[in-house]
Amino acid sequence: MTRAVRARRFAGARRSCLVGWLVGLALFVSGGLCVANAQPTPRVAAIDWGQAQTLIAIGAPPVAMAQIASYGDWVGGPAVPDSVRELGLRVQPNMELLSQLDLDAITITPMYANSRTRLAQVASVESIDVYYHEGSAWDNTVESTRKLARLVHREAAAEQLIETTRADIEASARRLPADAEPLLVIQFIDARHVRVFGDNSLIGNVMTRMGVANAWQEQTNFWGFALVPIERLAAIENARMAVLDPMPVGVAEEIVSSVLWQSLPAVRDRPILDLPAVWSFGGLPSATRFARGLAAAYDGRETAGETETPESTP
Amino acid sequence: MTPARLCSLFLVVLGVACVWALATIMPGGLAMLAAPGDSLTGILLRYNWLPRLVASLLGGAGLALAGVLMQQTLRNPLAAPTTLGVVSGVHLALLLATLFAPWLLLHVRGVVGFIGGAAAMGLVFALAWRRALAPTVVVLAGLVVNLYLGALVVVLLLFNQEALRGMMIWGAGSLAQNNWDGVFYLLPRLAIGALAATALSRALALLDLDDVNAKNLGVSLQYLRAGALGVAVFVASVVVVELGVIGFVGLAAPSIVRLAGARTLKARLVWAPVLGALLLAVTDQVLQLTTHDSAALIPTGATTAALGAPLLLWLIPRLNMRRPVPQTMAEAPTVRLRAPSRLLMTLVVAAAAMVVIALLVGRGADGWTWPLQLPWAETGAWRLPRVLAAGAAGLMLSLAGTIIQRVSGNPMASPEVLGISAGTAMGVLAVILLWPAAGTSVMLGAGIFGAFATLALLVVLNARSDFEPERVLLTGISVLFLFDAISKIVLAGSDPRTQQLLAWMSGTTYYVDMPLALTVTALAAVLLLATRPLAAWLDLLPLGVPTARALGVNVTFSRLLLLAVVAVLTAGATLVVGPLSFVGLLAPHMARLLGLTRAREQMAGAVVIGALLMILADWAGRVVLFPSEIPAGLVATLIGGSYFMWRLRRM
Numbered sequence: 001m002t003r004a005v006r007a008r009r010f011a012g013a014r015r016s017c018l019v020g021w022l023v024g025l026a027l028f029v030s031g032g033l034c035v036a037n038a039q040p041t042p043r044v045a046a047i048d049w050g051q052a053q054t055l056i057a058i059g060a061p062p063v064a065m066a067q068i069a070s071y072g073d074w075v076g077g078p079a080v081p082d083s084v085r086e087l088g089l090r091v092q093p094n095m096e097l098l099s100q101l102d103l104d105a106i107t108i109t110p111m112y113a114n115s116r117t118r119l120a121q122v123a124s125v126e127s128i129d130v131y132y133h134e135g136s137a138w139d140n141t142v143e144s145t146r147k148l149a150r151l152v153h154r155e156a157a158a159e160q161l162i163e164t165t166r167a168d169i170e171a172s173a174r175r176l177p178a179d180a181e182p183l184l185v186i187q188f189i190d191a192r193h194v195r196v197f198g199d200n201s202l203i204g205n206v207m208t209r210m211g212v213a214n215a216w217q218e219q220t221n222f223w224g225f226a227l228v229p230i231e232r233l234a235a236i237e238n239a240r241m242a243v244l245d246p247m248p249v250g251v252a253e254e255i256v257s258s259v260l261w262q263s264l265p266a267v268r269d270r271p272i273l274d275l276p277a278v279w280s281f282g283g284l285p286s287a288t289r290f291a292r293g294l295a296a297a298y299d300g301r302e303t304a305g306e307t308e309t310p311e312s313t314p
Numbered sequence: 315m316t317p318a319r320l321c322s323l324f325l326v327v328l329g330v331a332c333v334w335a336l337a338t339i340m341p342g343g344l345a346m347l348a349a350p351g352d353s354l355t356g357i358l359l360r361y362n363w364l365p366r367l368v369a370s371l372l373g374g375a376g377l378a379l380a381g382v383l384m385q386q387t388l389r390n391p392l393a394a395p396t397t398l399g400v401v402s403g404v405h406l407a408l409l410l411a412t413l414f415a416p417w418l419l420l421h422v423r424g425v426v427g428f429i430g431g432a433a434a435m436g437l438v439f440a441l442a443w444r445r446a447l448a449p450t451v452v453v454l455a456g457l458v459v460n461l462y463l464g465a466l467v468v469v470l471l472l473f474n475q476e477a478l479r480g481m482m483i484w485g486a487g488s489l490a491q492n493n494w495d496g497v498f499y500l501l502p503r504l505a506i507g508a509l510a511a512t513a514l515s516r517a518l519a520l521l522d523l524d525d526v527n528a529k530n531l532g533v534s535l536q537y538l539r540a541g542a543l544g545v546a547v548f549v550a551s552v553v554v555v556e557l558g559v560i561g562f563v564g565l566a567a568p569s570i571v572r573l574a575g576a577r578t579l580k581a582r583l584v585w586a587p588v589l590g591a592l593l594l595a596v597t598d599q600v601l602q603l604t605t606h607d608s609a610a611l612i613p614t615g616a617t618t619a620a621l622g623a624p625l626l627l628w629l630i631p632r633l634n635m636r637r638p639v640p641q642t643m644a645e646a647p648t649v650r651l652r653a654p655s656r657l658l659m660t661l662v663v664a665a666a667a668m669v670v671i672a673l674l675v676g677r678g679a680d681g682w683t684w685p686l687q688l689p690w691a692e693t694g695a696w697r698l699p700r701v702l703a704a705g706a707a708g709l710m711l712s713l714a715g716t717i718i719q720r721v722s723g724n725p726m727a728s729p730e731v732l733g734i735s736a737g738t739a740m741g742v743l744a745v746i747l748l749w750p751a752a753g754t755s756v757m758l759g760a761g762i763f764g765a766f767a768t769l770a771l772l773v774v775l776n777a778r779s780d781f782e783p784e785r786v787l788l789t790g791i792s793v794l795f796l797f798d799a800i801s802k803i804v805l806a807g808s809d810p811r812t813q814q815l816l817a818w819m820s821g822t823t824y825y826v827d828m829p830l831a832l833t834v835t836a837l838a839a840v841l842l843l844a845t846r847p848l849a850a851w852l853d854l855l856p857l858g859v860p861t862a863r864a865l866g867v868n869v870t871f872s873r874l875l876l877l878a879v880v881a882v883l884t885a886g887a888t889l890v891v892g893p894l895s896f897v898g899l900l901a902p903h904m905a906r907l908l909g910l911t912r913a914r915e916q917m918a919g920a921v922v923i924g925a926l927l928m929i930l931a932d933w934a935g936r937v938v939l940f941p942s943e944i945p946a947g948l949v950a951t952l953i954g955g956s957y958f959m960w961r962l963r964r965m
Contacts, residue, residue: 074476087941091814092824094941099692100679190480192490193611219609226609229490231362234354248480249416260492263357
């Protein structure tokens with residue numbers, strides 16, 4: 001699964017720069033498939049993308065998950081094995097199909113709480129939470145990885161995933177310049193509105209672990225981001241702007257001619273970093289994607305064929 | 315209060331809001347006005363705040379102008395760009411382009427949007443052309459096209475939620491600007507629209523007369539209507555493409571200036587755009603002030619509608635409805651069937667056959683399954699509650715729709731338009747957002763509470779007018795606007811839970827379990843029997859108040875009782891299939907188009923058609939995209955709408 005080479009130009013009124021880079025994803029080899037395990041892997045369906053992603057990463061891909069095609073666009077990786085069945089929309093997983101799949105368990109997050117009684121008629125339901133209770137997004141994501149692993153008897157793989165994620169984030173952090181400015185991580189919703197990620201998002205947590213200050217210190221919502229029109233970014237001086245993919249159609253062209261955008265201090269003063277798609281409600285693999293993407297963007301080098309997540313063969 | 319005084323009041327408010335906004339939001343404050351310079355504050359002022367202010371004024375004026383033209387042409391105070399399919403057409407065209415031909419949006423976004431709006435209006439014209447664009451037919455066709463396109467929009471949003479997030483912000487009408495491009499786009503086009511409206515105004519004023527008199531004065535009604543509506547579509551689509559969906563202004567500004575005393579068309583053409591511009595600009599300035607540090611986006615278009623709804627509610631009791639409404643034809647003429655019982659039997663048999671298919675035929679993990687090939691627990695057990703609920707909801711909505719259309723004599727009336735389903739939905743919405751872990755029974759309670767709160771509102775605001783139907787419908791529309799606006803704000807807000815909301819709102823039986831299905835089925839059966847004795851009223855009330863009184867009907871009491879019945883029917887159905895299934899509008903018309911014209915026959919026909927349609931829609935929605943499901947309400951709108959348009963065309 002490789003992404004096409006993309007080059008995008010942010011041509012400023014005062015200066016122009018070309019930030020072009022290549023993101024490559026090598027095939028993720030799911031290690032767990034060839035492991036001789038004492039216990040058979042329970043048959044699990046995952047409704048939430050972050051949980052499906054984690055299950056794939058620890059080598060126990062779910063029997064079925066929801067909206068596989070959109071997962072490819074928005075979560076990015078690791079890739080979903082062909083054996084995984086499509087369940088339909090995340091908010092309306094197909095009940096007839098679920099009941100025909102002979103499942104042992106279904107994992108959900110509290111966001112899908114009102115499906116719980118319905119799903120419980122098919123298999124035992126495990127609600128594993130990241131955002132609905134106290135604690136940082138990072139700690140809760142690590143904890144949720146462990147809970148998922150217990151469910152599919154992959155505890156060792158989970159510990160390894162946690163360790164490699166930590167190591168990856170540290171390694172990526174070492175690649176950053178020592179004097180890195182506070183970072184303003186945004187994702188365009190349209191040419192006039194962006195999501196900004198604050199401290200308590202998964203992305204913000206990874207930044208903290210990498211020793212990068214977050215330039216967005218204003219209010220955020222429950223999930224740690226804010227949805228704001230771009231003029232709200234005007235007051236932020238001395239920050240480095242990082243833009244997460246995917247970019248909605250037409251936005252790259254429209255902001256070129258936007259005096260306001262070009263005048264934002266974070267756009268005007270230094271080149272923008274271009275980051276790959278990272279599912280901001282994702283699991284540890286999303287954390288790694290962000291850290292590596294950030295380091296690669298700082299390197300400014302063309303990184304083709306980079307391994308997405310280390311092979312985690314327990 | 316005169317229109318001029320009303321507008322001056324709003325102008326003062328706008329002035330205060332502007333000064334306040336400059337003093338608080340802009341770091342440099344008022345001083346920046348004098349010397350904007352090259353500083354960031356200057357750029358914010360010149361490229362963000364000012365273009366936004368001008369764009370909001372232009373947008374409000376444009377929508378109000380379109381509203382005046384549409385209301386005058388169609389002689390219906392409920393006509394507006396949002397009710398005639400224009401906005402849905404623009405919306406659908408932009409969504410399709412975003413998903414399938416994004417390169418189109420780079421350079422010809424405006425053209426794409428206008429083609430969408432014009433195509434929607436063209437469809438409406440095509441459906442109503444043979445009837446010389448008679449207002450009732452245009453309004454009806456517009457409503458159906460609107461629902462039809464709206465259903466397609468929701469399907470696209472539901473299945474591409476992440477990719478279309480930006481379109482949700484557009485759909486809620488955020489006015490944020492980052493340069494003058496928007497203003498330069500709007501200005502010349504709106505000027506052309508205003509000129510065209512001025513040119514047409516003399517001829518349009520003749521529409522205050524009835525059709526025959528207008529014709530005698532040498533007006534070609536057909537071409538006049540086409541011309542005026544064409545201008546309205548152009549103006550509305552220009553505004554909507556650039557600024558997003560802004561509800562309410564186009565509907566309310568013309569009504570408010572009329573209330574304030576703008577009796578002639580000329581006065582309305584002047585004052586409605588002025589008021590529309592001020593309404594939108596004031597809302598936008600106040601919003602910028604109150605949300606300048608919030609983490610969520612509160613879009614202006616939807617907020618205007620949300621704030622406007624109470625305003626409209628406050629105005630309704632003060633509304634002098636006794637203005638002469640020139641009547642064209644109350645209903646499309648239909649031939650009464652000679653043997654309705656045979657048709658009814660056929661419909662019942664078809665419905666029964668559909669129930670069997672819906673229960674036994676489906677798709678499974680390994681493709682299509684034969685009846686009873688898989689265990690009941692893995693197929694039928696899931697299907698039965700959904701079939702029951704779909705049938706019961708279809709029945710209840712059709713019954714409610716028949717009653718409300720007969721009582722009001724308005725073909726646009728439906729349980730949705732009465733606001734009851736919107737009230738129910740707001741109750742459920744509050745539960746989804748404020749108490750995410752709540753179970754079905756809490757939702758049920760909240761929904762019923764919402765329905766009766768709306769009913770109470772309807773009663774309180776309309777008691778003095780003896781529940782005059784037009785006034786009741788306006789009340790209902792206001793509640794509908796409020797719900798529509800709130801749900802749009804929520805959808806634009808980027809909250810991950812919105813997909814759930816979208817799924818429920820689009821009318822799915824997915825969330826129904828067996829106890830709920832049995833409850834609504836029992837409710838439907840009881841209410842069906844209970845309404846049979848009321849059929850006599852439904853034959854007499856459409857004859858007009860004096861005739862009905864002379865025939866011994868207590869008009870106030872009968873209207874109140876019928877309204878209460880409609881409220882209960884609607885609440886029950888909404889809890890099951892959400893607020894947007896338009897069976898309640900379509901089924902009564904379909905029954906009438908089939909020749910069932912007397913009240914009892916129409917009720918019987920409508921309930922069977924409604925149930926059949928919903929069960930068919932539910933089944934089709936489950937199998938077409940398996941394992942993904944298309945909500946039954948959307949499929950029902952698509953099936954019913956197709957049939958409806960086909961019949962309307964042949965009429």
